Each structure stands twice: as structure tokens, then as C-alpha cells.
Amino acid sequence: DVKVTQSSRYLVKRTGEKVFLECVQDMDHENMFWYRQDPGLGLRLIYFSYDVKMKEKGDIPEGYSVSREKKERFSLILESASTNQTSMYLCASGAGGASYNEQFFGPGTRLTVL
């Protein structure tokens, strides 16, 4: 059974702080993703990674960076948090390869930036 975990369910930070969101998967998946979920906007891709140390920008990468030093761990970094980054952040992982496999989501981190 695939398990994707995120470091925090709720997080409150102040404007200008550096914020780290961590995601860990236990199924040896190649691909990992970070989304933000906002009402009426659906799930928007911030960054994804298809291998260790490899990353690709998604649709809304501005203000974010990522790190993937180990296959099972994918971190999202807000270098200087701003109030418009208050959102639900969802991590996902998938097996990758030639066929299209489902993405398995973590429980989400609700981040509030004051």
C-alpha cells in the first residue's frame, strides 16, 4: 500500500520567513510532484521531479524552489513567504515509466502566512 506523508498538516508562518515543506514516499516511485490547491482553481502544479536531483518547473513555480536529494524525499521551499502563498499544499508520487500510472497524494499541508 503506497504511503505518501507530509511533514505537517498545519503550519503558520510570518511574511518573509523561509518555509520548508517535506514529502516522503515509501514505494520507490520515480516521480514526485508539488501542487497547491485553492478554491475554484483546482490543483496547480508548482514543481515536479523525475529523478534524484532532477526537477522541472510546473505551471506556477514563481516564489518556490524544490530539492530532491534522496529518491523518497521531495522538499518544497518558500524562500521568503508571502501572504499570497497561503494555501493547501499537496505532494504526490507516481511510479513513472512508459505507462501512465496514478498519482498518490499525501494528506496535504495547510499553510497560513501572516
Add this chain to the structure above:
Amino acid sequence: GENVEQHPSTLSVQEGDSAVIKCTYSDSASNYFPWYKQELGKRPQLIIDIRSNVGEKKDQRIAVTLNKTAKHFSLHITETQPEDSAVYFCASGDSGGYQKVTFGTGTKLQVIP
């Protein structure tokens, strides 16, 4: 990049009735179309997907249809039950092994007992 539009944004049906959610996509290279269900307070989970070489796929009370010419696909839920109440997201993806998909904006389905 890919653009996915989803309608309606909210949908209320009586228990036992059918529900239909429609999505359109812009990138003709897209060939994978999953649907995710997100119950209140929970993570999204895949409920059904379809590939471009198939026009329709069914799994018990849910079905998905795809019209590649018109670039639209739909989710059909028959005999709706209260536990079908959730937010449903469509998505589309292009070829390649990275699994990158673009999600629609979601449909909140309420099934009224």
C-alpha cells in the same frame, strides 16, 4: 501549455439520479485522462482513467467517455449515493513517462438523500 476546463463547478442531484461532469482540453498531444475524487478533508484519489485509444470505460457505477476529435471527456455517475458527494477533478496528460498532468478546477458534487 495544456489548459483543462471543467464544468459545472457545483452539481446537486437527488440520490439515485445520474451526474455528469464535463471537461475540455487544449493540447491535441494529450492522451491520458484520469479522474480524481476528493472527499471532504481527505486527499485526492484516482477513481478511473482513460487512454486515447479507448472511447469509453466503465467501472461499476462510473464511466468515462472521450471524444478526441472534439477534445472533451466526461465522467458519468449512475445511481448516485450520498457517499458519492465529493469534489471531482479531471486531468489530462501528454505522452512521456513523467506522469505530468494538468488538472481541471474541480466539481463539487452533492448527492441529496
